Amino acid sequence: MQILNLKFSLLPSPRYSMPMEEVLPPETETGAGFESARVHQFTVFMENKVGQLQHLVRTVEDAGCRVAALCINNATDAALVRLILSDPTQGRSLLEQQGFSYSEQDILAVELPRRSRHPLLAVTAAMLTAEINIHYAYPLLTRSGHPTLALYVDDIVLASQLLIRKRFRLLADSDLEK
Numbered sequence: 001m002q003i004l005n006l007k008f009s010l011l012p013s014p015r016y017s018m019p020m021e022e023v024l025p026p027e028t029e030t031g032a033g034f035e036s037a038r039v040h041q042f043t044v045f046m047e048n049k050v051g052q053l054q055h056l057v058r059t060v061e062d063a064g065c066r067v068a069a070l071c072i073n074n075a076t077d078a079a080l081v082r083l084i085l086s087d088p089t090q091g092r093s094l095l096e097q098q099g100f101s102y103s104e105q106d107i108l109a110v111e112l113p114r115r116s117r118h119p120l121l122a123v124t125a126a127m128l129t130a131e132i133n134i135h136y137a138y139p140l141l142t143r144s145g146h147p148t149l150a151l152y153v154d155d156i157v158l159a160s161q162l163l164i165r166k167r168f169r170l171l172a173d174s175d176l177e178k
Contacts, residue, residue: 037160037170038106040088041069041150044081045101048074056081059098065090068176069150071138084109084140084150086176106156109140109171110163112147123149126166132159142176 046052053072060067066086073080084107085091095102112119127134133154140148148171153159160170 037172039084039109039173041105041107042083042091043103046079046081048077048079059094063094069138069140088173108151108160110149110151111169112149126162130158130162
């Protein structure tokens with residue numbers, strides 16, 4: 001008969017005393033009980049005509065879906081309207097029902113740090129450290145009242161990992177709910 005000699009230690013394992021980003025592999029984005037730190041953006045293609053924007057906003061808000069962000073890029077004949085909605089699933093359904101032409105993208109929503117005298121500079125400097133391009137940015141209206149910026153970047157995974165490591169707070173779709 002063989003007797004096993006097992007040693008148990010009450011001291012914490014060195015593996016669990018490391019920062020979380022060293023314990024979890026960098027590819028970890030979501031898992032059980034975790035939500036991706038991204039928000040859905042709808043880009044709606046519209047004719048540049050009087051009343052079109054009101055029709056779009058009324059369609060969304062009359063159904064009880066809140067517009068959390070709005071950005072308009074217009075040209076002579078057409079406009080691209082970027083929307084972030086409180087309920088992307090409902091928003092998608094509404095846009096389809098009303099026949100709007102649209103596309104969807106995942107973007108980052110970053111709360112600007114209150115501890116910084118230059119919060120925009122802090123965000124852009126963080127992106128510069130990893131040479132991540134910001135294609136466009138616009139403000140979000142959040143219930144928390146914290147200034148928040150929507151960012152469309154080259155590499156959303158790397159950008160979100162970098163911002164989290166630099167202690168920025170990233171919002172997800174659930175943070176924008178009614």
